[in-house]
Amino acid sequence: GAGVSQTPSNKVTEKGKYVELRCDPISGHTALYWYRQSLGQGPEFLIYFQGTGAADDSGLPNDRFFAVRPEGSVSTLKIQRTERGDSAVYLCASSSSSGANVLTFGAGSRLTVL
Amino acid sequence: AQSVTQLDSQVPVFEEAPVELRCNYSSSVSVYLFWYVQYPNQGLQLLLKYLSGSTLVKGINGFEAEFNKSQTSFHLRKPSVHISDTAEYFCAVSRGTNAGKSTFGDGTTLTVKP
Numbered sequence: 001g002a003g004v005s006q007t008p009s010n011k012v013t014e015k016g017k018y019v020e021l022r023c024d025p026i027s028g029h030t031a032l033y034w035y036r037q038s039l040g041q042g043p044e045f046l047i048y049f050q051g052t053g054a055a056d057d058s059g060l061p062n063d064r065f066f067a068v069r070p071e072g073s074v075s076t077l078k079i080q081r082t083e084r085g086d087s088a089v090y091l092c093a094s095s096s097s098s099g100a101n102v103l104t105f106g107a108g109s110r111l112t113v114l
Numbered sequence: 115a116q117s118v119t120q121l122d123s124q125v126p127v128f129e130e131a132p133v134e135l136r137c138n139y140s141s142s143v144s145v146y147l148f149w150y151v152q153y154p155n156q157g158l159q160l161l162l163k164y165l166s167g168s169t170l171v172k173g174i175n176g177f178e179a180e181f182n183k184s185q186t187s188f189h190l191r192k193p194s195v196h197i198s199d200t201a202e203y204f205c206a207v208s209r210g211t212n213a214g215k216s217t218f219g220d221g222t223t224l225t226v227k228p
Binding site for chain 2: 004031033040041042043044045048056091093095102103104105106107108
């Protein structure tokens with residue numbers, strides 16, 4: 001597509017529930033990144049995919065967070081047993097390589113855990 | 115590890131006045147530097163980037179930034195701002211090995227008043 005698409009744009013859930021957030025990157029972009037932006041802060045790196053594999057997941061806060069990219073295009077960020085502290089905007093970005101090419105960000109998915 | 119400090123959380127300025135948004139970083143290795151802008155309810159958009167070469171970098175919308183290695187700074191400037199420049203601005207740093215894995219500052223809110 002023309003840009004990075006993220007769905008849903010808004011998600012409200014209850015504490016303890018399971019949530020999936022989807023990212024559809026720019027067609028042909030091999031690198032895909034997930035970031036989390038809490039209120040009043042800058043984005044924080046979560047995980048990076050090169051193709052289908054997670055090349056760097058050092059930013060995932062704990063084992064409740066997991067992400068997949070089975071066919072090297074669309075990615076899903078999965079959060080189990082959500083907690084109120086998970087409330088944030090989850091940003092997805094893609095680029096054409098892991099080198100000096102810059103990121104194109106989606107508009108984000110705002111997650112609110114009640 | 116690398117870190118980014120945006121020295122001003124909020125910068126109010128009158129229309130047509132010059133503005134400087136300050137950014138300092140720390141890193142033990144060579145870095146790439148970026149400025150992003152985030153308009154309300156929109157994704158991050160790249161303003162400009164420093165990868166190598168000339169330390170004065172020009173970006174979109176009339177913005178420019180200067181990389182100062184000795185002062186580890188990458189301040190953003192615009193000689194004359196418009197109402198439409200009102201937004202959140204983020205400075206980010208990444209290592210050359212993976213330019214997409216960036217560390218962001220906490221942002222500076224630029225408010226342009228008539």
